[in-house]
Amino acid sequence: MKILILGGGFAGVEAAIKLRKYGYEVSLISERDYMFIYPVSIWIPVGKRNFEDTKLNLFDLGKKHGFNVIIEKITRIDVTKQEIHTDKNVHAFDYLFVALGMGKVHSKGLENTHSICGKPNESVIIKEQLENLVTKGKGHINVGFGGNPKDPTATSVRGGPAFELVFNISLFLKEKGLRDKVRLTFFAPMEEPGKRMGQRAYAKMDGMFAHYHVQTHFGKKIKEFTHNAVVFKDGTELASDLTLYISGGEGLDVIKESGLPLNEAGFIEINELCRVEGYRNIYAIGDGAAIIDHPWAAKQGHVAEVMADVSTYNFHHKITHQGKRKSYWEKLHIICVMDTGDGAAFVIRTRKKEIIIPLPIVGHWLKKGWGWYYKQSKMKRMFRIPGM
Ligand SMILES: Cc1cc2nc3c(=O)[nH]c(=O)nc-3n(C[C@H](O)[C@H](O)[C@H](O)COP(=O)(O)OP(=O)(O)OC[C@H]3O[C@@H](n4cnc5c(N)ncnc54)[C@H](O)[C@@H]3O)c2cc1C
Known part of the structure; x- marks a missing residue:
């Protein structure tokens, strides 16, 4: 069984890690050889963070978790022939996880x-x-x-x-x-x-x-x-x-040209299991997937990871003929530590409630600490706190 993950960002990396935990062989294709930790990149322009420290090497991640990494630029997704075309190769797939992020208006x-x-x-x-x-x-x-x-x-x-x-x-x-x-x-x-x-x-x-x-x-x-x-x-x-x-x-051009079902903005239409509408073997996760029925929600890194968790869980239960399924809607909320350089505001929003907690000084260091924790936990150097 050939499983391909497209994209080495929050969604793709988390999906690769989870699929390995379930015991599957996985290949991840990304155009760059590192994952970029966008939430902490805001400090690069003001000199408070180094560019190199904001990267997580995909080969190191692949070695640690046991997934295969392919650095190639995806040029075409052929869902009919079940093939991914890149600037260097053509890769066949049985199951596909699309996690390519989004383009801009x-x-x-x-x-x-x-x-x-x-x-x-x-x-x-x-x-x-x-x-x-x-x-x-x-x-x-x-x-x-x-x-x-x-x-x-x-x-x-x-x-x-x-x-x-x-x-x-x-x-x-x-x-x-x-x-x-x-x-x-x-x-x-x-x-x-x-x-x-x-x-x-x-x-x-x-x-x-x-x-x-x-x-x-x-x-x-x-x-x-x-x-x-x-x-x-x-x-x-x-x-x-x-x-x-x-x-x-908005949706990336390579997605718009793929023939996958899209919403008006070019994001891939999925159901609450993260499976692409009309396809039994394709999942779409992260910024590139359309969030429906929750117009207050937002595309965020933690939503991308929730989608990765939900899609791989549902995939595994389908393959092993187990009835249980998870819905990403159940874990949908906005969580944001909005940094100001000398503090932060902690914002949580769900369908029903909103909470804002001002965190002068400590909030800034909390977010900095999260950046460190994220790298260490992804590299298995420390215990992973569930949901973070
Ligand atoms: C400055 C900034 C700050 C943010 N702060 C927060 C925050 O505080 N909290 C939060 O939850 N979220 C935050 N976000 C949002 C979060 O970073 C995104 O929601 C998250 O990165 C989405 O993950 P993704 O895997 O879907 O996409 P991405 O992380 O964008 O990854 C997409 C991957 O696909 C690859 N790719 C794309 N096209 C191709 C191609 N043609 N061929 C091969 N590979 C390709 C890219 O190289 C990349 O590896 C922030 C975003 C930014 C930009």
């Missing part, structure tokens, strides 16, 4: 921006650009995020990193003595950015922007990005020396 002039949610090395480019501005000693930095009206679950999590980045940059500028010389603005086309974290969390945002000396520009649709401005559809613009913009998410 295109806006005019996007090449004039940088994103902390893009390719991993973007975080290093942002660091260099910030350092250039420090050398100049003045300028305008605009940080923002957009949505995808076709799928609300593809927006929210990208708000979180944008907030984290702007607050961390504010502290960075303060440390350099440049807070009054560099204008820092947060922009978003929606009237109430951050509301997805819940009403109580959202209500605190104004105070946080004031505290961190961040100006705001909300509720204006973006027309385009130029090399020196963010231009809005109402004719207003923000002068910009550095634009850090996180687009809304």
Whole structure:
């Protein structure tokens, strides 16, 4: 039985680990030889974290857990012939776990921006650009995020990193003595950015922007990005020396061309068992899978891991003819430790309730500690806390 996992991010790696625990032979295909721990990459631009430390080598992971790693770029998914085409090979499969993450909604002039949610090395480019501005000693930095009206679950999590980045940059500028010389603005086309974290969390945002000396520009649709401005559809613009913009998410081209069933935004339609609609041998997990019936939910790393757990459990029980099945809906919630550089806010949101706990100072170190724990536990160097 040939089992392939496509993607070496949160979802793909967790699925490989779980399938090995059930005793299956597994191959994981990824275009890069490392997993990037995105949640802690927010500190790379401000020099508080090293790029290399934010990577987890896939070969080391494969060796530790016993799965096979193939570094190739997937160019075509042929579900009819059950083949995966890459830039180097064609791989046949009996069972497939698609965990390729998501693409981004295109806006005019996007090449004039940088994103902390893009390719991993973007975080290093942002660091260099910030350092250039420090050398100049003045300028305008605009940080923002957009949505995808076709799928609300593809927006929210990208708000979180944008907030984290702007607050961390504010502290960075303060440390350099440049807070009054560099204008820092947060922009978003929606009237109430951050509301997805819940009403109580959202209500605190104004105070946080004031505290961190961040100006705001909300509720204006973006027309385009130029090399020196963010231009809005109402004719207003923000002068910009550095634009850090996180687009809304949408399905990757390789997924859109695969013939798999997709929602309007290009994410793969799955049932609550994480099995792709209409296919008995294909599962889709992580950011690339469409979350239905829970419009308040968000694409997050921990949801990707929940989907990996649920899909592999259901796969194993199907193969071994056991009746039990799990639903990822039962474990769906937003959990976010929103870092500000000198503290954090711990936000939990479920269908019914929302909790926000301010964690000055300790919250920042908690999130840093999580980054360390994540690497150690994935490499089996320490006990894995269930659900983390
Ligand atoms: C800056 C930032 C901060 C975040 N903070 C948090 C947080 O605090 N908490 C939280 O829960 N979530 C957070 N998230 C969200 C979380 O990182 C994502 O939800 C998670 O990475 C999704 O996992 P995934 O495996 O679906 O996709 P990814 O992690 O994006 O992995 C996709 C994989 O597919 C591979 N791939 C893609 N295309 C191809 C191809 N054509 N060929 C071969 N390989 C390919 C990639 O190389 C990668 O290995 C954050 C995200 C960002 C960007």
